[in-house]
Amino acid sequence: MVSNSMLMASSLHSPCTLFSSHKLCSSSIKTISKQSHTFLHRNPSLHRPLSLGSKRVLPSVCFFNTGDKSDSKESGWPILRRWEVPWQWQTVSLTSLACGLGFVLTGLTEAIALPYLGIKPDVLSLDDKAEILLFDQSITTAVVLGIIYSVANTFQPLPEDFFKYDLREPFNLQKGWLLWAGIGLAGAILAISLTGVAVSFFNGETPQRETDALVRLLPLIGSSNLSTACLVGITGVLAPLLEETVFRGFFMTSLTKWVPTPVAVVISAAVFALAHLTPGEFPQLFVLGTALGFSYAQTHNLLTPITIHSFWNSGVILFLTFLQLQGYDIRELLQAT
Template sequence: MATKKNPVKDLFFKDSGPKTKKKTKKTSLYVILIFIAIQFSPILFLSTTYNYFIDQGMEPDTAQAATSGWLIFIAMGIGFAIAMFVVFRDKKFFDIWKGKKLGLWWSIGWGVLGFLLLLIGQSIAALIEVAIGIEPGSENTSNLVSIAEVVPVAIFAVVLFGPVMEELVFRRVIFGSLNQTTNFWIATAVSAIVFAIVHMEFIHILLYFTTGLILAFLYQKTKRLLTPIIAHILLNGYVMLIQLNMDSINRFIERMEQLEQMQFIFRLFFN
């Protein structure tokens, strides 16, 4: 008698041996629990850490940023290390696709190309959001930039630890698992919605869906999680670089405009 498949039971692993299924399911569960712990564990140390910085003579706003920055860095750093230990113990954790994986260098190349696709996709999504009345800009990004200005090591959490953990959770566990029991679009939609909820920016669901769509495409295209990780790291790094140097960029633009005006005046009088 044929055994019916249970998509809920098989959510975290593809069809394989019983032991492999059980181990991969546990690994996926551990990754999710680690991610949840990263989000909530800093709450336990907020008061103590904040009071420490206040005692050091910091202003309340600076102490708050320093508290957030150091707790984010420590929590994500520890979570990242534990997650790497857990996932690399399970040799079948990344083997969820049928067919051969794309070569390593091609996968890296697709990661760089994916970064460019993310810039284009997010720009289009942002224009659509503005057209329907949604104000541009991410409060979450602004907060992280403010924190990074006070605690520079927090940049590691934003640019490295965060993208790796998010790709493990949203692309490998959620999208990768659902894609085996549903289809690409449903898996992408669910992972994007959860991604937006976690970042507390549901109003920008179109932006998150576009990002999730491109990252999911990269994952499915190369069959390597490394590819969306590279694209995600490059995107976060680019955003942080631009935001942290926005004053210098504005001054450069102003100087270029002044130079153009001077050149116009020069041509006006001497041509």
């Protein structure tokens, strides 16, 4: 037997006409009014109004389906979920340009300022060069991140998963940042290894790496504990924080406003690889960027790609340092691999 209250709730969702709804509501109201009068007559204590200090709380009831975006956002595969982007393409373009200019101009300004400070890079020791590189990366990171967050601040309040660095639930099966960082890192290592084999097979020759930033850092690798610590700070902390916030936290998430998340991952990975200005390493950097993007898409937590990027970069530096200390020619090894 269907109660009158259930009949009323169902009528709010049914495609009935205005007149039939009016008749139904009038009939239901009369019936409910009659039943309520009988009920209150039998329970006179309910006539008394609730005082402000009463501990009894009336439940709130929603009589309509809101179609809330949060429901659809959580449905399906988490890795396909888009971000709710508050800005338009003009903001994306101008902010990306500002970040690029900030990166270049910061480096030029420091290069011009060094002679005026009495610093001559040609006569510096390796430890001094490592310290200057760490200082340079720190200033660049602060400038570029300052641009990103200044722009984002004009759109406050932002959705909660924008620029999210959340240490909670690291091993959650769905959004654990450390769990998915481990999965992403393992996948990246495997995919990059296979990519390197495929590139060598189809090209038939090893691409030159003279413009690779890693090659330019070789004199500092293994030269001293201070140089190693500075290099790990640059490549394992500052660079991942900067690059993941820009390429994944801002650029990739912004793209999801116009394209599906997998497409945004691929586009951001291509831009990430091109931005390193090492054509010979584009396939491997593209694969790494793809792994970083999908890992971030799974958790919506920037700690995931930052952790992968950090372990990748610092792992390479520490491994090359170990080989250098063992007497291997790491320049020759890099060229061979």
